[in-house]
Amino acid sequence: MAEIAFRIFGKYYAKRRHKYESLRRDLLAARIFVPVEKWLSSALFTSIVSSPISAIAYLSIKLILSVSGSLLETFRNLPDYFQEWQYRITHLQDYLGNLSPSVISQTISMLVSGLKVELTILDLLIVVTLMTAVPLSVYYLYRLYPKFKAWERGRKIDGKLPYAIAYISPMASVGVTPYEIFKRLSKLEDIYGEVSVEVKRLVRDVELMGYDFLNALRNLAATTPSKNLSTFLTGAVITSLTGGEMRDYFINKAGEYFRELRKKYEDFISSLAVITEIYLVALVAAPLFLIIVYTTMLMMGGASPIILFLIVYCMIPIGSLLFMLLIDTITPEGAR
Template identity: 35%
Template structure:
């Protein structure tokens, strides 16, 4: 359904965007990094159509809301409208509906359009994180396969067909595609992958592999060196993450366990003596502690590397 929708949109707006290839170079590159099997002009056509439909729906919702609750009562005063506008206030509903509808449509259109433009960037960033996490283990796999005498092409094909390594396997599927379908050589295929992958870590690895192949070196030795390097860096990152997690844990205990308990005790004693409002106690129990705990959960969840 999505392909049909974007194809329909391309039939309407495709010619307009096809002439702006250079203007959307970054978008085209981000679509490649995100491995979205869609051309930039088709994607932009779907973006424009969705923005138009969204703005129309927002206009209908605005009109329905106005008809349901009515128009605010405007009076001609010095703070709102000059006195000469008084005779025209009988048309307030019509004017308010037009101006409000235009504003709502414009805002919704811009928001949807910008979100579509940001989506490939956000998804490519997410893929970069997943690739960086799995790359040390994928390189270790390649090192083991290379040590067993497997040829580089077969090695990359095996990695591409192994779903355990997630987005790394997805990246190497494109390398295998260049080798088997497009008929490129190994060096060119690795160069193409290094130019389109969102991970700078994988780019560095591929550039090193290209240098080794073109200089007549052994990939097995290179894989072993990179395996040791990445595993050591991975252990260092995990150590730093645990230290940060410990610091956050201490901060949480201080700010949302010990601190609120102290305030609860103090406020309870003061309320018994008649010198404190219970509203502060309710705010601590029902607002500060739950909201703070949720914020910490979200923070730790965003910092925790996915495996």
């Protein structure tokens, strides 16, 4: 599908490639290795195709619901031998023996007559809305996905970066060359995750593309989605160009990042304590109090059981889910 879309819309977006520079950077940071014109061609083609599909899906659902209701009504009007099992078994032979075109036609007409699907003005408005909203949503989801993916990768890199720098600094202190350090780091993806994935690009640039080590560092600093990693690599380049020792830079940075990490964990623990107190009040004490009150009122005939249903099956589960999402959002990546 991507190739078909590119053949149709590729030239259009190729002429306007300069207008989508930010999207190109997002694709590169997300490590989605697709040309920007091909990505946009797929987005436009998919959004166009999704328009009739959304209308067909809505009409199909309405047809299924209408047919289900109509069939139930139709079968209520069929002869008794279609309703009662015992009667059907007893008279099945007589019925089959008396089959004729008129009987079959009458039965089929009874079934078909109940299959009526009526489209109202509201249905037409819903179809028009779907055919407009769904393609726009699909297109903008294509545009936003690389940015979200790059943000997600940047978060993972930031979580593992202090530990990766802690791995780098001891080797730097014993005199291992910077390139050799990064090459070893690139092989430890199972430990350092996205940091190792990023460093693999540096190794690729040096060994396959022919860049020198400093230019490869510059390229990686310019394309990584992590600002912390970019700052770290830029500092390494500046240190080397000004005649400083990368060994001392790596050691100092390791201490600096671990102090920041300690502060981040302290803030996280403080936030977690506040969230825990709010959770106990909002989703433990308050629901328990409401359940006791409404149960008493229900026994006295002064309340509706629907309130208890909403508390137990809506308020507590949905509230707990929201708290879980909140905690997952604020949890440092390295603590997962």
